[in-house]
Amino acid sequence: MAFYFISIVLLGFIAVYALMAVWAERKISAWIQDRVGPVVTGKYGLLQTFADIFKMLQKEDITPTLADKKLFLAAPILVFTAVFMGFATIPFSPTYISSSINIGIFYLLAIVSIEVLGILMAGWASNNKYALLGSIRSIAQIISYEIPAALAILAVIMLFQTLNLQEICMQQGILSKQKIYFFGFWEVSKIGGFFAWTIFQAPHLFIAFIIYFIASLAECNRTPFDIPEAESELVAGFHVEYTGFKFGALFLAEYAMMFLVSMIAAVLFFGGWNTPLPNLASFALADYTTGTYWGIVWILLKALSLVLLQVWIRWTFPRYRMDQLMTLCWKVLIPLSFVLVLFSGIWKLFILN
């Protein structure tokens, strides 16, 4: 019974989060560019995106004459469904996870790949030159960056020896059954806090996080890797022909995707639902702040901070050129992430043994 409830709650949460994220992004961009941002609708313009979505729901639903009707209709459904299904294996707290399957992270990699298919469908079905260019660029970019992302995740998996996301979280805090070492020399299994997070368990894993984060920016089509939708050259990329709620679904999926990759980063690198507060001497802060509700608070805080970082990066850096982007991926990130995997193996076999 709880599952029915949870999937509905999650759907509502994603929708509200996406709307608030759009509002936050507009406010932050305004602040960075010394503007005011939305102010008219509601206090601080808080209702702006709600107004936008209600407007969008009433818009005319246009399918271009040349479009492939079936694919054009299926693409937004596929993209949104793929992203939303990704949330099923994310642990929100020590006791709550929708589906605690032992191939968790594997499943997420598959889900992220399905989204690519939706983008290809959208671009091809629109039968518009801008849309097609945007979608093939997007695919070249997403599939290329999937390899460094998968390798960076592999470096973490080698340390934990499990694909289950709930167990990965467990091994980063005071609830761990295994011993945790801070950079390999100081046992912190009972101290917990941020000392036990993945990025502090081995020195190379922070680099793994950087690689994963860069790759996740590319997978979400975010700046500096937003050439698929480069407004100044491709109008809007693969969703140029979409109107009304079909566009809304693609838009919702884009922001949900940002949140999904941030959730994965939080689980893999920043302890998931584990508290950042350590047990210090007689102050057992980690013991107090670990639990079902605290877990939800911590993981959401971590994921939303990463979303904030993505937004911040978007309004700070200029866009990459296609060849620079592919060069960065194939000639820098992929060799570097292979080195990280090698280092992970050496660390696990020789230092932790």
Added chain:
Amino acid sequence: MGNSFIPADYFPIVLQLFAAIGFVAVTMLATHYIGPKRKTADKLANFECGIEQQGDARSPISVKYFLVAILFVLFDVEVIFMYPWAVNFREFGITGFLEMFTFVGFLLAGFFYLLKKGALDWE
């Protein structure tokens, strides 16, 4: 938990699948009926920044994209193949570790060949 699983563990995923498809499909259908329907030939033409539409988008695509796709398949299959090994490599010990890195070494030799051949040069 542990190494065993039951098919029922996958049930929430199926549920989320139905919830997502249901939500998007129902809303799309509803907004299709809510919205106005004033269709003209100009409106249904593809958007080309205001100029007259020239043919459609079924044109050849640069071969470089196909090359990237093939390389992706090679590397991704290899990375996926490393996952089951990564979960168990501690039990295989140093022998298993060296075996895997011999394999990866061969692959990286191919990668080096690609670099030298200029397959990864985008001008």
